[in-house]
Amino acid sequence: MSDLHLPRTAVIDERIQESPTIFTLRLRFEDAAAQEVFEFAPGQFNMVTHFAAGEIPISIVNDPKDSHYFDHTIRVVGRVSEAMSNLQPGDRVGIRGPFGRGWPVADAAGRDVLLVTGGLGCAPLVSVIRFLMKRRNQFGHLHILQGVKHSNDLIWREQYDTWAREPDVNVLLAADVVTREWHGQQGMVTELIGQLNLRHGRTIAMLCGPEMMMLAAIANLRDLGIADHQIWFSMERNMQCGIGQCGHCQIGAKYVCRDGPVFCYSELADLMGAKGF
Amino acid sequence: MQQSAKIERQPGFLPRADFQRLLDGVVKSGYQLLGPVVKDGAIQLMEVSDARQLVKGLTNEQQPGHYRLQQTAGERLFDWNHGPQGLKPLCFAPHEVLWVEQKDPLSFTTRLPDLKPTAVLGVRGCDLAALAIQDRHFLHAAGADPHYRQRREQLLLIGIDCAHSAESCFCASTGDGPSVNQGVDIGLSELDDGFLVWSGSDQGEAVLQQIDLAAAQTQQLEQMARQSEQAAQEQQRKLPSAEELMRLYQRLEHAHWQQIAERCLGCGNCTAVCPTCFCYDTHHEVSLDGLSAQNVRQWDSCFSASHSSMGGFKVRGDILSRYRQWLTHKLAGWQEQQGRIGCTGCGRCITWCPVGIDLTKESDAILWEGSLDE
Numbered sequence: 001m002s003d004l005h006l007p008r009t010a011v012i013d014e015r016i017q018e019s020p021t022i023f024t025l026r027l028r029f030e031d032a033a034a035q036e037v038f039e040f041a042p043g044q045f046n047m048v049t050h051f052a053a054g055e056i057p058i059s060i061v062n063d064p065k066d067s068h069y070f071d072h073t074i075r076v077v078g079r080v081s082e083a084m085s086n087l088q089p090g091d092r093v094g095i096r097g098p099f100g101r102g103w104p105v106a107d108a109a110g111r112d113v114l115l116v117t118g119g120l121g122c123a124p125l126v127s128v129i130r131f132l133m134k135r136r137n138q139f140g141h142l143h144i145l146q147g148v149k150h151s152n153d154l155i156w157r158e159q160y161d162t163w164a165r166e167p168d169v170n171v172l173l174a175a176d177v178v179t180r181e182w183h184g185q186q187g188m189v190t191e192l193i194g195q196l197n198l199r200h201g202r203t204i205a206m207l208c209g210p211e212m213m214m215l216a217a218i219a220n221l222r223d224l225g226i227a228d229h230q231i232w233f234s235m236e237r238n239m240q241c242g243i244g245q246c247g248h249c250q251i252g253a254k255y256v257c258r259d260g261p262v263f264c265y266s267e268l269a270d271l272m273g274a275k276g277f
Numbered sequence: 278m279q280q281s282a283k284i285e286r287q288p289g290f291l292p293r294a295d296f297q298r299l300l301d302g303v304v305k306s307g308y309q310l311l312g313p314v315v316k317d318g319a320i321q322l323m324e325v326s327d328a329r330q331l332v333k334g335l336t337n338e339q340q341p342g343h344y345r346l347q348q349t350a351g352e353r354l355f356d357w358n359h360g361p362q363g364l365k366p367l368c369f370a371p372h373e374v375l376w377v378e379q380k381d382p383l384s385f386t387t388r389l390p391d392l393k394p395t396a397v398l399g400v401r402g403c404d405l406a407a408l409a410i411q412d413r414h415f416l417h418a419a420g421a422d423p424h425y426r427q428r429r430e431q432l433l434l435i436g437i438d439c440a441h442s443a444e445s446c447f448c449a450s451t452g453d454g455p456s457v458n459q460g461v462d463i464g465l466s467e468l469d470d471g472f473l474v475w476s477g478s479d480q481g482e483a484v485l486q487q488i489d490l491a492a493a494q495t496q497q498l499e500q501m502a503r504q505s506e507q508a509a510q511e512q513q514r515k516l517p518s519a520e521e522l523m524r525l526y527q528r529l530e531h532a533h534w535q536q537i538a539e540r541c542l543g544c545g546n547c548t549a550v551c552p553t554c555f556c557y558d559t560h561h562e563v564s565l566d567g568l569s570a571q572n573v574r575q576w577d578s579c580f581s582a583s584h585s586s587m588g589g590f591k592v593r594g595d596i597l598s599r600y601r602q603w604l605t606h607k608l609a610g611w612q613e614q615q616g617r618i619g620c621t622g623c624g625r626c627i628t629w630c631p632v633g634i635d636l637t638k639e640s641d642a643i644l645w646e647g648s649l650d651e
Binding site for chain 1: 375376378380382383384385386387414415421422423424526529555556557558559560561563567570572574577579584585586587588592593595597598599601602605606609610611612613614
């Protein structure tokens, strides 16, 4: 029997410093056969282990078609991610995964997609934006909305500019606190939703960020007539085992690590925003 | 469920004076035998080989926040109900190494438990039902747990019908007792003069083939049925129906949650003694030379502060939300996850709660008191 608790070793081929606290590790399994069969979908995650420090859930951000490697973009927020920030090419980590359910890219085919991100390091949504950009002819109009607290926080600035130049793509940026160089808007990312001309019945929404921001976005989208089953978002909870077993990440009867982390609003509507769930 | 179990039973009779023969049969079949003994003032499972090591003539007083053993005038071996633990620690170890890692070069190796086949004497209906629930949790197809499986497959379960219920028992209302009705390898029902004995599996049958059992008399079978009925009738507590319990999710803002939170110490005793609670934590223990580490799994509790922790933020920062998480999951969320409630009526969470919080009364209050009915 395969042991889903047991990590497999992966080698760091490349390390990219994205911002002072955010870095990307490009990895491949040491066992070439394991790398060969490794398949994932945007929105899925791996449990990444650093020797002796511990294990944390991290989104896979590269394209699923990249069969020779996989990328994890990590923000330093705690003890384990800080230890990982010191890793260099040639170093090894442990990997379990991929786990969970990713974004509904099949449902999104032929539709307009609204992508709303609040805050930093929202890797789950970046993975799906990249996925959609690479397959432009399969999807309709893309609305990319990104909000940050301070305008200096935005990473991948050039990437947003590149996306904005593509046909049928609009990119709107918002920051609560702005500097003079900021060319986006000042305010909350959710305020941008009202400025959009969304096509009813054609638009599917994908959200990632703090729950309060997502709740506000969901309220706006429902006001605009977007159906509950067309509103999707990535949830964050204390995920440890990745297989719906250790119990920490439950929201009601759902295991975020196994049934999510991407959920449809109609699946979680009853408990979304309820304190303590 | 009791009815069908009785139809399936084809017991033989083992006189009280010959009970040692059952123990000998188990040991000769290659099992180490865990049986009920008194330790720290409570019934606990310890390795035994001689029937004289077993508790005799003992009953238990179990009430909210109260557990006492009492001597009876009788000779019976199983007139008590249970101690603080069911079968959970035997399959889902309270503390175990899942894997070890070497630093240079980095490598990971599964560490599986090395166990002898183990027979457990005196397993109750509630605990067998709880084991079936844990089996579904740890052995479901997507995440079959090799550590749990290794322990589980070593077990030979010798069940016993409860002839009496403790005050905190309510297994009749969950359909899981008081007689044993699923998952036994060998079943027992204790009568005044001996035991009705039947096999429930090939492994159990192999053990019983070594023992000469007398034919069971009709009046003995009647006494077996009567005892179970009586034990069920003794129960004063009951849970609302599964359907009613689903409505707990509609009453998350009920004032009674706060009333419970003011009594609850958040100690986690209820989750530690619950035979179905499955939450666990893993952590790394590093060797002194820093060259290797082991990944250790340890029981966790939704009452612990770290259970819902994400970075610095706790989803459940107070006792109210932790108790509500436990109760709504146990009695409602579990139904969606496993098709039944996560409670088998053993009543341990009532007995071992230091302040005597009673989930049957609390769920009644939340469902039927106040004005939040939809």
